[in-house]
Amino acid sequence: MIIIKKNKDYKSVYDCNNSISDYNLVIFIKKNDYKYSRFGFTAAKKIKKAVDRNLIRRRLKEIVRQREHKIKEGYDIVLMARVNAVESDYRSLESSFVKLMKRKNLFKGM
RNA sequence: UGAGUAAAUUAUACAAUCGCAUGCCUAGCAUGAGGAAAGUCCGAGCUCCAUAGAGCAGGGUGCCGGGUAACCCCCGGUGAGGGUGACCUCAAGGACAGUGCAACAGAAAGAAACCGCCCCGCACCCAAGGUGCGAGGUAAGGAUGGAAAGGUGAGGUAAGAGCUCACCGGCAAUCAGGCGACUGGUUGGCCAUGUAAACCCCACCCGGAGCAAGACCAAAAAAGGACCUUGGAGUGGCUGCUCGUCACGGUCCAAAUGGUAGGUCGCUUGAGUCUGCCGGCAACGGCAAACCUAGAUAGAUGAUUGUUUAAUACAGAACUCGGCUUAUGUAUUUACUCACCAA
């Protein structure tokens, strides 16, 4: 799994204006020129506690890791946690992610 | 049995699979967040600024003794306050060095006569006596206030008053005990409020910035002209001012007013942890032996399943330590106090 590191890259993904959201998550998507997809995980300071931010980021990483082979190549994908994600458990985050990715048609063979 | 006081332990266990970070004898092993990692409220190490300097200003600490690298910390005492008690709390030097403040109320807020009380003189009323005016004495009583000039009781007096006496409180001298804060006794005179977390006085302490400190490697950028100045001035660093010191020549014109921002070190062996013995009431110290226990750089700990009564609260390392403060679940232990009951 390749993780987006530069602030500039995050900015360029946000500026693409291609996003989709639900109660837990916002997903930003941009096509890149590589033969692989890159992922970014963010939890803003709006979520006050450091423990909660870390936990959500780790859960999102785990969700992506388990489905990495199913996702189409050539995209920059940023997962942003909303404030409501604090109260959500792993299962609901997982279902949110799957639902949103399906809607954007980013899974292989669908 | 009930109520309470003080202290201590415990903190996502164990197993399996997948995944992440670091290390290595490199392909599978080992290790992998906290008691507060937090707040940044104190104190240090470390780095750079001068080998960290002088004076003033400014800030901090403030009963005594001890501990410590150091401390607004800790331990043990003293005094004061609270609690029936176990025990708990306290920024606790100085108000005869000086200055200020004490609103409102009250006669008066530092030395006071408003009412009252008492005596004397004069006038009036029929007398005892009363009323009015004048001159004094008086801090016992009243009213105000947080505070009214030591408190309570007795004697004393025209009425009163430390005026006298007893006890208590305070002050001074002296003796004894204690390293000391202070405690106890004796004697004396009879005493001018509170506030210093108001200015201040006294004693002691304090240079500044902070790992985004700082060091190294690689890459990029740096070009010109004119005038002034030679030992004084200016700019910048050293919190403020004065000195001192270090670095840089300065001003104007023209051009530009942007880009890059990667790697290595600092970075974890340290006032370290743990066990035993010794010293000390204790904080803590000494000796011996064993151990190595996160080190990332967009930032590593998550997911699933099983077991047990349960796996839950507060909460996530970012240079490192010693404290303080604040947040917090469950279960348990020890010592002690009070009340009631029974023997």
Add this chain to the structure above:
RNA sequence: GCGCUAUAGCCAAGUGGUAAGGCACAGGUCUGCAACACCUAGAUCUCCAGUUCGAAUCUGGAUGGCGCCU
């Protein structure tokens, strides 16, 4: 890592003794009805302790908000 700040809905003054003022809002007077003007009302001075006779003010702690260094 280092700082600043909190007073009514908003902007705010306040050097220990009754918490000024303006805007807004509400009620009243005025008017045929409004506006203007005038009068009135509205405060846990962010919270918890301490010092003091007395605290928005002084001291300690907590909470919220904002800023700076790359």
